[in-house]
Amino acid sequence: MRRMLNLIQNENMKIYHQMSTYIMLGLMIVVVIAGGFISTNGGPGQQATTNSDWRTELTEQNTNLQETLKGIQSQGIAVESAQIEKLIKTNNYRLEHNLPPEYGVWGFVTEFSVLVDLVSLFVIIIAAGIVAGEFNTGTIKLLLIRPIKRWKVLLSKYIAVLWFAFVALILLFVATFVVGGIFHSFNGLNQPYLGYKNGNVTEINMLWHIFINYAYACVNLLMMVTFAFMISAVFRNNTLAVGISLFLMFTGNLLVGLLSNYSWVKYILFANINLTVYTDGTPVVKGMTMTFSLMVLAVYFIVFNLISWYVFMKRDVAT
């Protein structure tokens, strides 16, 4: 156990002494700051900034929505009417409980939680390099001639990658919080998030809501990073590992779309990677459930890790 901690410490030392790591993290902060500027100049933050007339505004909005709803219902489009109903009910809830729709710091943090995908990209790069890099430079030889089993070395690398993901996510959260607060305001820190379930508006703790947002996005991160790690361990080539992983990440949904007529599409990783469809949307194939997707993901996760482990254990190291 102590030895394992030492190994992870070593991997961390290697990650955090490389220039590229800081370039990536710096880039992320630059993107967040740029987001801050954009959101105050005509972005969503601008429109939604609170003014004292929010009550009249919401009431007006609701009367308009009611009319559209009537029009739609006569045509019988169920999906859209549900969306509008949700908006009306949320607005009513705000009026009843005196909760002004404030964008503020939380609005910014929530909106920019999409940058978890950028974090995924960076973690994929780290995962791709952490095994293959040692082969490229030949350092793998001096690493594996120690009284430590190979799988422990591999595990320490995997843990270090996940730890880097954690650090980068914390940094993303802190950066969006600070930038959001500066560009908008730190007001309304206690305001809840208004969720909507079975036709009822519910108050959800804002931090919890953001955490859940991050967590959903992290499913994609975890799967793609594990995949990149596997490619890295199997092909020992970081460019290849980054390339294949990013290619799949960007074309995965397209692929699922193209194959959506086949029933087996539901077994494809990318058909299951977006779990938000089960809370807020429609699954790729009718009848797919959260449990089903979690099981498919678990199978992929285990297979990816088994392949990395097996290849790393067995292969001759002749660089």
Place this chain on the structure above:
Amino acid sequence: MQTKPVAQFKNIKKRIGSKLIIDDISFEVNAGEIFGFLGPNGAGKTTTIRMLFGLISISEGEISVNGFSITDDFEKAIAGMGGIVENPEMYKYLTGYQNLVHYARMYGNLTKERIDEVVALVGLEQRIKDKVKTYSLGMRQRLGLAQAILHKPSLIVLDEPTNGLDPAGIHEFRMHLRQLAEKENVAVLVSSHLLGEMELMCDRIGIIQNGKLVDIQTVNDFLAKDEVVMRVTFTVDDVIKAKACLNKLYKDQDTIVKETSISILMDTVRIPDIVTAFVHEEIRVSGIDKETQTLEDKFLKITGGSGIA
């Protein structure tokens, strides 16, 4: 001196694809000795060392270190070994010191004092806090030696270690190894194709060629002082007459004729006879040189002087 075998190679074979790269190699490296692994490029030195370190699988046979099989008891066997395989590849973006800390952590119980001690031993104090990317090849070799001896292994394995070292560095390096072998009873396995170096450094030498261990001898036997047939050079005033004279005595032997000397491969016992014959023919002899065979001659003789197979 103890002759306890530290590393044992038993009928080792290595196949890559259908090619037999190592063909039935057996030898032992004993505590307190420096064993030289000598062979031309592509002979299989690095491959053998990789198998010893468990980096590649062994197709047939067994390698054990301190009695532990590298395949079945990897952790125990490798704990007693340190070394370099091919080039001393370190993390270039870390300092020399951080590199050593990195390896020290993998043994768990090494102190900061031990790291400092090793740094001083290889003479890197001045540059140890600099990034490895700023090091010269010789400095990287020194760092490589430092990481190899960090945990006081009973077997040190070095693949072409003097590559990149300056003459002073080579000398110093040889002294380190001799000291480790003699004072601390460490077994050392060094590979090289530099013959002179092996001659100075090693106690025993194994010659490997085309994946086969052709010969193992002690350096002293190797240089066989009691060798009788050698190249003898006579400095004479009339080489034409001398050649004719020698041709009469040794019909099939080639002579090498130079301006003032003639040489021939012959039994040294017969030198006085030749001198008498020369005197008889009124050839004035002003010098006689015996050329001891060097390791190089021996090596070329054993390996048939062939290049890369």
